[in-house]
Structures are given as C-alpha cells and as structure tokens.
C-alpha cells in the first residue's frame with residue numbers, strides 16, 4: 001500500500017472540531033482506574049504529546065495538576081482555550097518529546113500516541129529521563145505503534161516517526177512493577193485508507 005501523505009498536526013488541529021474527539025483515550029481512562037486503586041498521593045502529571053488536550057483536560061477534571069506538552073503550537077493554543085473555557089488550570093506549552101526535560105519528579109508521566117516520534121537512537125535515554133523524573137511509587141503510562149508481519153504497514157506513518165519493535169516498550173520497564181500491559185489491535189481509517197494498527201501499551205509503577 002502506498003504511503004498517504006498526512007496533513008501536519010498543525011493543519012489537522014486548525015480545522016473546526018476536535019481531530020481526536022473530546023472523549024479521553026483508553027489509556028487515560030486506564031491510568032485513572034489504576035491510580036484510584038493506589039494509596040492516595042499527590043497527582044502531578046505531564047501529558048507528553050497532548051494534542052488538542054483531551055486527556056490533559058480529563059486528568060485535570062479528575063483532580064490532577066497537569067502540564068501538557070506538544071510540538072504543535074496550534075494544538076497547544078486550542079487545548080489551552082478549551083481548558084480555560086472549562087475553568088481548568090492546565091499549563092499547556094510547546095515542547096519536543098525528543099528533548100523536553102522534566103524539571104522535577106512527577107507522579108505520572110503519560111504519553112499517548114507520541115512515543116513513535118522518538119528516534120531509535122535516543123529512545124533509551126529519553127525513557128531513562130522520564131523514569132528518573134518519576135517519584136517513587138509514581139507511574140509511567142505509555143503506548144507505541146508496532147509493526148506486525150501480518151498487518152499491512154500503516155499508510156499514514158510519517159517518515160519522521162519510527163516504529164517500536166513488538167514488546168520493546170515493556171522492556172524499558174523491566175525494573176518497575178508492571179500494573180498493566182498488552183498489545184491492542186484496532187481498525188483505523190484516519191487517512192481514508194482502511195487498515196489495522198497494533199499498539200503496545202504499558203502502565204508501570206516505580207518501586208518505592
């Protein structure tokens with residue numbers, strides 16, 4: 001299948017409406033479920049690749065102090081406006097997941113849909129940075145697209161994105177407690193070409 005050139009995120013987010021919808025992602029809902037089952041603690045969270053802010057807003061509504069970071073200025077502005085309309089205080093700012101440095105350890109480092117923007121050569125160092133900047137007992141919740149030999153390559157994979165190997169994401173958390181992990185497959189038609197994605201998902205807790 002020939003690759004389809006996807007519009008930039010700025011272009012997608014410039015359109016009316018919400019490219020990813022306004023409902024939270026499945027990963028965000030899973031994080032809330034997991035966090036509620038843990039002893040009460042402070043709830044400072046960073047949403048890396050926050051897009052139009054649907055998950056950041058969901059977390060803020062559920063008592064988290066949230067920072068949203070995305071490369072798309074259009075997404076950041078749109079997310080910040082929506083949060084303001086809802087009366088939520090969320091710090092949204094432009095940042096690059098490849099270089100962004102967390103300034104202090106947080107309770108939750110969350111990244112849904114943006115990890116594939118980490119080139120392979122910097123992946124281990126970046127994940128080590130996120131892990132080091134998580135408080136003991138805190139959580140990292142991540143997902144990453146993975147190619148499978150029986151699925152056609154994603155027609156919308158941006159050339160700047162790099163797939164994770166199947167199971168690779170879990171490997172970065174070998175020294176943490178795995179609260180949830182698995183591989184999802186789902187249909188997608190976002191480029192107008194129906195296809196299936198496979199995605200690794202990990203929710204891991206840093207040992208106390």
Ligand SMILES: C[S@@+](CC[C@H](N)C(=O)[O-])C[C@H]1O[C@@H](n2cnc3c(N)ncnc32)[C@H](O)[C@@H]1O
Nearest residue numbers: 009020049050051070071072096097113114117
């Ligand atoms: C698949 S979207 C997911 C957006 C959001 N997490 C959601 O689920 O609604 C991926 C997001 O990653 C952002 N992104 C792409 N490259 C990035 C980078 N290097 N640093 C930060 N964000 C990036 C895009 O702008 C986009 O908003």
